[in-house]
């Protein structure tokens with residue numbers, strides 16, 4: 209179980225990347241640290257990472273902080289962070305391209321009967337973001353790298369042509385098999401995870417909640433080609 213061994217930071221020279229298995233060079237936070245308030249009163253989840261699977265993905269972390277928080281309607285933490293650090297980040301000169309993309313993709317929408325604004329996101333980056341979190345959580349929880357493919361879906365940011373209902377039904381039907389995740393801050397991130405036996409090997413189902421509001425599911429599968437949503 210996580211937490212029973214010396215910290216990832218101390219063991220880093222002996223560890224390999226949670227995603228690709230290369231020599232680890234840094235510590236990656238799962239989910240990304242930028243989702244938490246500046247001085248989180250919680251121990252964040254850490255995994256060993258290579259450069260490619262940590263620093264090189266930090267631009268996506270920055271952008272999805274914006275999308276996740278802007279999709280929240282209830283969470284005070286999300287609102288405070290969004291209006292503070294997140295907006296300051298978006299206004300920085302280096303975020304110029306992201307700003308331009310946001311403005312281009314803005315469209316009026318209705319959410320829960322109230323006027324809202326929708327943004328479009330790059331589907332491959334959306335997949336990559338949640339794949340990263342899912343692989344990180346699997347590594348953290350079971351102290352091993354998941355080598356299969358990841359499929360994900362969530363309640364607020366939609367994947368074109370992908371229906372999350374089957375995953376949600378699976379989670380509800382198999383409630384008793386889910387292990388409660390390591391707590392960080394319940395106002396920012398919680399998860400439950402279950403390992404499942406597949407024909408080709410072992411997979412997993414991960415149920416995550418961001419800001420106590422946005423549900424996200426990920427399936428890790430070892431069955432070839434199943435990672436292409438219909």
Ligand SMILES: [Zn+2]
Pocket residue numbers: 225226227228229230257258259260261
């Ligand atoms: Zn890597």
